[in-house]
Amino acid sequence: MTIQMSLFNEPAPSLPVSYYPDFLSKQEANELYQHCLGLQWQQNQIKMLGKTMPVPRLECMYGDEGCDYLYSKSVLLKPLAWTEELAGLRDRITATTGYSFRIVIGNQYRSGQDSIGWHSDNEASMGLDPAIASVSLGAVRKFQIKVIGGKPTDFWLEHGSLLVMHPGCQSTHLHQVPKTNKFVTTRINLTFRPHVGGGK
Numbered sequence: 001m002t003i004q005m006s007l008f009n010e011p012a013p014s015l016p017v018s019y020y021p022d023f024l025s026k027q028e029a030n031e032l033y034q035h036c037l038g039l040q041w042q043q044n045q046i047k048m049l050g051k052t053m054p055v056p057r058l059e060c061m062y063g064d065e066g067c068d069y070l071y072s073k074s075v076l077l078k079p080l081a082w083t084e085e086l087a088g089l090r091d092r093i094t095a096t097t098g099y100s101f102r103i104v105i106g107n108q109y110r111s112g113q114d115s116i117g118w119h120s121d122n123e124a125s126m127g128l129d130p131a132i133a134s135v136s137l138g139a140v141r142k143f144q145i146k147v148i149g150g151k152p153t154d155f156w157l158e159h160g161s162l163l164v165m166h167p168g169c170q171s172t173h174l175h176q177v178p179k180t181n182k183f184v185t186t187r188i189n190l191t192f193r194p195h196v197g198g199g200k
């Protein structure tokens, strides 16, 4: 009886993430969004299944010297020096979460047609089981996360919010920001990450 009950009464497994909808005040989020619009955005190319195509969003990376980041075996990001604003935000996230970061990757979604497909961030350059902290600015987009082989859970990542993917999340779960045909204005996302290379 108890065995049977436990089969049906299992609570939904909790996700290895924490969400802080009001991490930044509206004014802080507005100011940071303006700052981020002026970052050095690039249109990178990605090689997939033997084809080269534009990454469906703009990207930039800031961080400690020498912390190069290669993903999908084809896109190489080289860190620009931290801006005061990004370094301040990094330190604030560390104070809240206890996690340390050496790079931040920016994604700019210009419209609903910009996106990032299902993936996990498991590049060896971040070390084993990285904690990744993600700040969202501008338009609200749907972020989906699922255990590999499972059903997705949706988060609507608000202007000024912080989503933390805890250590282990990248080994057990996938996440994405899907395309949408609804009209959406620009969204900027900043993912703060550890890095095992570079100086210091």
Ligand SMILES: O=C(O)CCC(=O)C(=O)O
Binding pocket: 105, 107, 116, 121, 134, 143, 157, 175, 176, 177, 189, 191
């Ligand atoms: O834009 C987002 O919220 C997620 C970005 C992301 O998953 C990534 O840069 O790896």
Ligand SMILES: [Fe+2]
Binding pocket: 119, 120, 121, 175
């Ligand atoms: Fe990701």
